[in-house]
Amino acid sequence: MTRFVERHPAWALIVIIAVALALWLIFAVWPPGLEDAIGRKRVFLNAVFNGITLGGLYFLVASGFTLIFGLMRNVNLAHGSLYLFGGYIGYAISASTGSWILSFIIAFILTALVGVLLQVIVFRRMEGQDLRQTMVTIGLSIVFADLMLWACGGDFYQIQTPNWLIGPIELPLITAIKSSGEPVYLRYPLVRLVIFAASAVIGIAMWLALNRTRMGMIIRAGVDDRDILAATGVRIQVVFVLVFALGAGLAGIAGVVGGTFQSLSPGEDIRFLLASLVVVIVGGMGSIPGAALGALIIGLAEQLGSVYIPTYAIVVTFLIMVVVLALRPQGLLARR
Amino acid sequence: MSVTHDARVQVRPATAQRPALRGWPEINNPAAWIVAVILLIMPLIANGFFLIEIFATTLILGTMALSLMLLAGYAGMVSLMQLTIAGFAAYMVAVFGVSGNANISLGWPWWLAVPMALALATIFGTFGGALAVRTEGIYTIMITLAIGAAFYYFTNQNWAIFNGHTGINTVATPHFWGVDWRADIPFYYIVLAVAALCYFAVEYVSRAPFGLALQGVRDNPRRMAALGFNVNAHRVAAYAVASFIAALAGVLQVWNYRQISPGSVSVGACIDVLIIAVVGGITRPIGPYIGALIFVLLRTFALDFLVKIGLDGNRFRLLIGLGFLAIVFWSSDGVIGLWQRWRQSQRPAANRAGGGGRGHG
Numbered sequence: 001m002t003r004f005v006e007r008h009p010a011w012a013l014i015v016i017i018a019v020a021l022a023l024w025l026i027f028a029v030w031p032p033g034l035e036d037a038i039g040r041k042r043v044f045l046n047a048v049f050n051g052i053t054l055g056g057l058y059f060l061v062a063s064g065f066t067l068i069f070g071l072m073r074n075v076n077l078a079h080g081s082l083y084l085f086g087g088y089i090g091y092a093i094s095a096s097t098g099s100w101i102l103s104f105i106i107a108f109i110l111t112a113l114v115g116v117l118l119q120v121i122v123f124r125r126m127e128g129q130d131l132r133q134t135m136v137t138i139g140l141s142i143v144f145a146d147l148m149l150w151a152c153g154g155d156f157y158q159i160q161t162p163n164w165l166i167g168p169i170e171l172p173l174i175t176a177i178k179s180s181g182e183p184v185y186l187r188y189p190l191v192r193l194v195i196f197a198a199s200a201v202i203g204i205a206m207w208l209a210l211n212r213t214r215m216g217m218i219i220r221a222g223v224d225d226r227d228i229l230a231a232t233g234v235r236i237q238v239v240f241v242l243v244f245a246l247g248a249g250l251a252g253i254a255g256v257v258g259g260t261f262q263s264l265s266p267g268e269d270i271r272f273l274l275a276s277l278v279v280v281i282v283g284g285m286g287s288i289p290g291a292a293l294g295a296l297i298i299g300l301a302e303q304l305g306s307v308y309i310p311t312y313a314i315v316v317t318f319l320i321m322v323v324v325l326a327l328r329p330q331g332l333l334a335r336r
Numbered sequence: 337m338s339v340t341h342d343a344r345v346q347v348r349p350a351t352a353q354r355p356a357l358r359g360w361p362e363i364n365n366p367a368a369w370i371v372a373v374i375l376l377i378m379p380l381i382a383n384g385f386f387l388i389e390i391f392a393t394t395l396i397l398g399t400m401a402l403s404l405m406l407l408a409g410y411a412g413m414v415s416l417m418q419l420t421i422a423g424f425a426a427y428m429v430a431v432f433g434v435s436g437n438a439n440i441s442l443g444w445p446w447w448l449a450v451p452m453a454l455a456l457a458t459i460f461g462t463f464g465g466a467l468a469v470r471t472e473g474i475y476t477i478m479i480t481l482a483i484g485a486a487f488y489y490f491t492n493q494n495w496a497i498f499n500g501h502t503g504i505n506t507v508a509t510p511h512f513w514g515v516d517w518r519a520d521i522p523f524y525y526i527v528l529a530v531a532a533l534c535y536f537a538v539e540y541v542s543r544a545p546f547g548l549a550l551q552g553v554r555d556n557p558r559r560m561a562a563l564g565f566n567v568n569a570h571r572v573a574a575y576a577v578a579s580f581i582a583a584l585a586g587v588l589q590v591w592n593y594r595q596i597s598p599g600s601v602s603v604g605a606c607i608d609v610l611i612i613a614v615v616g617g618i619t620r621p622i623g624p625y626i627g628a629l630i631f632v633l634l635r636t637f638a639l640d641f642l643v644k645i646g647l648d649g650n651r652f653r654l655l656i657g658l659g660f661l662a663i664v665f666w667s668s669d670g671v672i673g674l675w676q677r678w679r680q681s682q683r684p685a686a687n688r689a690g691g692g693g694r695g696h697g
Contacts, residue, residue: 073474075474075477075478077477077481130474131414131474131477132664134414134474134477135610135614135660135664136661136664136665138607138610138611138660139611139657139658139660139661139664140657140661142604142607142611142653142654142656142657142660143654143657143658143661145653146651146653146654146657147654150651150654270485270603270604274481274482274485274486274489274603277478277481277482277485278482280478281475281478281479281482285475310493311493311494311495311496312490312493312494313493314486314489314490314493315486315490317486318482318483318486318490321479321482321486322467325467325470325471325479326467326470329470329471330471
């Protein structure tokens with residue numbers, strides 16, 4: 001952080017000003033002139049919160065993607081299929097047992113299992129041929145998409161939100177002052193906040209696991225140089241399988257989350273594959289903090305874009321990717 | 337890094353054919369002449385359905401896949417946005433030319449609209465390529481896929497230019513010299529002419545200094561840079577050439593279907609082009625056309641075939657996906673590679689051992 005400020009004082013200044021402006025927009029009571037210019041503060045705050053919570057979901061999908069890429073150099077284009085698979089499993093479990101928590105656990109286990117099978121049966125056979133691996137994942141995503149269409153049909157599914165999470169919660173953020181002088185507070189769906197908190201916890205837990213445990217040390221070493229790691233006697237194949245299981249399982253969890261606050265249907269796999277691609281391109285391939293930053297930026301851009309410039313929202317996301325590629329092709333937080 | 341590059345150079349079979357460097361290799365190949373004659377007299381053999389739905393569609397898809405083959409085979413860059421470029425050209429033909437959506441189309445005559453569409457699509461593709469070459473190898477797939485997906489979602493959302501998810505319908509096709517060029521037989525010959533032009537152009541480029549430099553860049557970018565070649569400029573130029581070819585195919589496609597909608601530029605369709613090229617083989621320009629023929633035949637007849645053997649006819653994509661997986665697993669050179677290997681096994685003299693093996697850029 002301090003090194004970044006020392007090396008790029010101008011950029012640091014711009015970032016600080018942008019953050020301060022964003023904080024002011026969120027916490028201050030807007031003067032009337034501003035409301036006339038860009039609309040109600042409630043709309044803005046809702047878009048920001050939607051963006052942040054969507055970013056949480058994107059982070060869950062993209063962190064698995066970036067973890068798998070970072071260690072195995074495998075661009076898993078079937079990652080979106082794992083997301084959708086987890087979502088369908090979660091829907092089936094929650095519809096049959098009525099337990100929302102259980103659907104997370106089972107979706108995680110089953111998608112992780114699929115991940116293990118993929119790694120053991122398919123990717124292990126073509127290690128080091130990254131283009132071929134990518135082609136295989138494309139083929140797999142087609143096969144998976146068609147199998148899921150076969151099994152689940154083209155309908156929309158939505159996972160039932162548990163009773164204790166239904167309904168809005170009042171946040172201590174003032175959206176407007178009534179004429180009587182009474183402040184109006186922002187009301188926001190509790191379930192989205194809980195999900196965001198959970199994804200933040202998962203993110204921090206992953207960061208801690210990667211930076212503070214022996215296993216994390218092995219994985220980081222593998223990201224840097226897996227040949228030398230293998231030469232030191234680490235059973236790298238076991239590490240690969242574990243990381244693939246974790247990444248796939250995270251996609252499965254994300255599927256349940258996405259099925260709860262959005263919906264599941266054929267085509268969602270491609271949407272979330274694109275989201276994770278853009279997130280990791282922006283954030284930096286193989287970097288967990290990069291995935292978090294990228295997910296936040298893309299989530300916010302998508303939601304703010306769809307509120308303020310509806311027909312060009314996707315272009316904003318794309319432009320962010322272009323700007324990052326032009327200025328810093330390796331991604332914002334990548335080391336190389 | 338450099339070690340693996342060197343190893344890859346040695347197993348590459350297609351570039352090692354020394355005599356092919358001079359003259360056109362087709363001239364001495366009787367099979368090529370037979371295929372050419374059959375293609376020319378096709379309207380005498382096939383009726384309208386086969387002529388347009390099978391052969392013209394094959395040639396159009398093959399030309400799109402050819403542009404990918406040029407990038408992947410000679411420059412080592414697997415681009416998933418070739419269909420997006422073609423779709424962009426198709427949209428531009430519809431927007432600048434005459435169509436049923438009079439509020440969007442500008443109503444230019446086709447001889448103005450088509451060059452405009454080709455130029456804009458080439459610029460679009462070159463720009464996308466300039467972005468993609470900022471990174472290397474596996475990232476190219478991701479960036480071009482992201483561009484393709486972004487274009488798909490954009491056409492879905494945008495109503496002012498692209499008319500949202502309904503797309504642009506009843507696009508006018510050219511009429512001049514008293515001929516309706518969209519009638520089956522004239523259209524087939526247009527498609528055949530464009531496909532042949534693109535095919536020979538790509539083959540020429542592969543032996544021209546530019547193409548050779550490109551293959552050098554593919555095999556060892558560092559060494560080429562050390563020799564004084566501008567690596568990135570060559571790559572961007574390859575994207576420009578490929579974009580132009582893809583744009584030509586896109587113009588033909590919009591004339592073929594007379595409409596363009598986001599469904600034709602979806603991510604699945606982008607991946608179809610990659611499947612066509614890989615299944616056919618990306619080491620030679622003929623590969624994409626073989627792949628396209630297989631793909632179109634499967635797409636047209638798989639439904640009937642699956643129903644006939646008692647399976648669900650809607651599982652056509654499953655069949656395609658499994659076929660693609662099988663090809664990627666067993667032959668990274670596609671059908672061409674399989675055929676070459678089969679021919680070598682028929683000829684046990686082993687004068688060219690080790691050819692036809694694995695390894696593409």
